[in-house]
């Protein structure tokens with residue numbers, strides 16, 4: 739267990755709060771494992787109606803801990819980041835995300851697998867995989883070109899350009915952009931609490947229908963991306979870029 743993830747249960751809502759402010763909520767192996775287990779428990783618990791994932795009103799997450807990527811890189815599709823994303827993809831309950839400040843790497847990728855996403859207008863989202871010698875992950879190479887068209891998705895995935903919360907909402911990556919981080923967190927909580935009053939069976943069946951169309955294709959793409967990502971982590975390109983982040987500090 740780690741206090742870098744704060745779990746809070748209030749009636750039918752489970753909140754997973756990323757709480758590693760000194761490292762911009764960068765995700766360690768222990769954090770992924772705790773989030774994966776929490777999502778699995780929420781999925782199995784009939785009394786949980788929805789899950790809320792949030793950082794603080796200042797920062798969502800700087801993505802995977804770069805030290806971990808160098809020291810204990812995920813080596814197969816059972817490694818902690820894969821375990822976490824699998825639990826997110828398999829979660830039958832609605833998952834709501836509240837995003838303010840930076841949402842980098844997996845911090846952006848995970849959003850396309852949540853159901854409702856509330857961002858602050860000035861949130862800073864970015865998928866700098868190529869910049870780190872890596873490649874897209876968890877279906878983003880499939881989902882983003884579909885949402886944005888190839889040419890715009892290429893700007894985000896090939897060039898690793900950042901974008902704002904306002905753009906994320908305009909492009910359909912987020913549900914709504916709000917004035918600031920506090921407002922994004924408040925709106926996400928208010929929406930998550932609404933699931934207490936909605937019929938849980940109808941909610942689950944609807945989510946299942948919305949996700950079932952592409953399930954098989956998504957599974958294949960995620961496996962392909964995952965295998966390449968694991969390989970790329972060992973590449974000289976990635977080792978140089980990741981070490982550069984550590985040594986520049």
Ligand code: COA
Pocket residue numbers: 760761762764765799800801802803804805840842843844866867870987
């Ligand atoms: N892994 C490990 N540590 C990280 C981290 C990460 N992904 N992101 C930030 N940190 C650490 C920094 O090393 C720094 O630690 P230190 O104070 O001990 O030196 C601390 O968090 C604060 O980061 P800093 O860069 O000073 O904050 P900032 O507000 O100027 O910038 C970010 C925030 C998120 C834009 C910037 O930290 C960043 O780009 N991080 C890397 C993101 C990334 O590439 N993630 C991996 C994607 S696959």
